[in-house]
Amino acid sequence: MLQTDAISFSDPLAKLTTDYVDEQMLKAIAAEHAKGRRLYIGTTALDAQRPVVWNMGAIAASGHPDAPELFRKIMIASAAVPVAFPPVYLTVEAGGRQRPRL
Incomplete structure (x- = not known):
């Protein structure tokens, strides 16, 4: 019996994002954002059954x-696929209110 929401664990993906998404990368993205460039990532809010664009x-x-x-x-949430990766x-x-999101 599976004890998680997925067959695979996202730990390797979490490690990759920790290795690559650092302060230097965020500063570079922030600098491009200040120039008017945009970086959007889509996820799905499972509770509301709708897309969320970040x-x-x-x-x-x-x-x-x-x-x-x-x-x-x-980034990890955008890669979540039912059965393959957990939400x-x-x-x-x-x-001004905190709200849980999937």
């Missing part, structure tokens, strides 16, 4: 201390 340049440029972790989680649970703040 402005990764704005996240990189935010200067928030949790931006690198959020950036990595969104990634995110908590976001909108309108």
